[in-house]
Amino acid sequence: MKKGKRTICRLITPVVVIAVLTIISAGIAFGGNLSEVKERGVLRHLGVPYANFVTGSGDGMDVEMVRLFARYLGVRYEYVRTSWGEIIGDLTGKKVKPRRDNVDIIGTVPVKGDIIANGFTILPWRQKVIDYGTPSFPTQVWLVVRGDSPIRPINPSGDIEKDIAAVKALLGGRSVIGVAGTCLDPDLYGIKEAGTKITLFQGNLNELAPVLIKGETDAILLDVPDTLIALEKWPGRIKVVGPISPRQEMGCGFARTSPELRDAFNRFFEECRKDGTYLRIVKKYYPDVFYYYPDFFKER
Numbered sequence: 525m526k527k528g529k530r531t532i533c534r535l536i537t538p539v540v541v542i543a544v545l546t547i548i549s550a551g552i553a554f555g556g557n558l559s560e561v562k563e564r565g566v567l568r569h570l571g572v573p574y575a576n577f578v579t580g581s582g583d584g585m586d587v588e589m590v591r592l593f594a595r596y597l598g599v600r601y602e603y604v605r606t607s608w609g610e611i612i613g614d615l616t617g618k619k620v621k622p623r624r625d626n627v628d629i630i631g632t633v634p635v636k637g638d639i640i641a642n643g644f645t646i647l648p649w650r651q652k653v654i655d656y657g658t659p660s661f662p663t664q665v666w667l668v669v670r671g672d673s674p675i676r677p678i679n680p681s682g683d684i685e686k687d688i689a690a691v692k693a694l695l696g697g698r699s700v701i702g703v704a705g706t707c708l709d710p711d712l713y714g715i716k717e718a719g720t721k722i723t724l725f726q727g728n729l730n731e732l733a734p735v736l737i738k739g740e741t742d743a744i745l746l747d748v749p750d751t752l753i754a755l756e757k758w759p760g761r762i763k764v765v766g767p768i769s770p771r772q773e774m775g776c777g778f779a780r781t782s783p784e785l786r787d788a789f790n791r792f793f794e795e796c797r798k799d800g801t802y803l804r805i806v807k808k809y810y811p812d813v814f815y816y817y818p819d820f821f822k823e824r
Contacts, residue, residue: 657790
């Protein structure tokens with residue numbers, strides 16, 4: 525009997541271990557692939573309220589695009605609000621810490637969504653942990669100051685690297701606010717080496733321009749979408765000095781375990797491009813972007 529009990533225990537133990545691992549894995553599963561999304565009947569859109577991509581009022585450029593994508597898949601749309609610090613973990617189940625162009629995996633978290641879409645800039649460190657769909661919007665990081673600032677905008681030279689160097693040359697001893705873990709992270713662009721006094725902003729990106737206007741800093745790092753909205757909202761109160769980065773692109777993010785969902789999105793996006801839906805939505809939310817980046821849209 526004792527020998528029989530030992531045999532049963534040896535058989536049960538692996539089964540228990542497998543069951544426990546299965547439960548743990550379910551808790552940190554990746555964002556659903558195409559078959560999982562269709563079986564669930566819901567496409568979960570991870571978004572941070574930001575600029576005109578996700579307004580926070582139920583609309584926005586990326587909200588409209590993902591709603592249409594859900595309809596294309598034949599499933600229900602669901603918005604899942606998140607934050608810049610948590611958004612990749614909410615998609616992949618991996619808690620990450622960016623380190624310039626690299627990234628460290630520092631833990632696991634529950635997955636909450638299937639697609640990231642909120643003006644998500646394609647950055648090298650992000651590409652190490654997620655996949656992007658077809659680039660959907662042009663962007664760039666600019667140095668922005670108050671309208672009455674003695675810092676004057678540079679004269680574009682036609683050479684982006686020279687223009688960036690000219691902007692950085694104006695920063696010695698100035699205070700600059702950026703946002704860690706985003707495309708506005710000063711670490712990505714060598715701002716500290718330019719002799720600036722850096723502060724990392726802890727609030728919502730939409731609040732950066734008001735902080736500048738109130739005089740709490742000499743300058744801020746701001747990307748194209750947010751700058752276009754700020755220029756329209758506060759005419760004459762802010763001005764663009766010049767670029768801090770080369771042209772960048774934004775796109776929707778997918779877990780690396782969801783290649784079929786990403787491919788389905790790319791097919792959907794191509795259809796929207798061909799039938800004019802994509803440009804119609806861009807014009808609705810960012811009519812001025814065509815003036816700044818005509819080549820991006822001509823390519824599409």
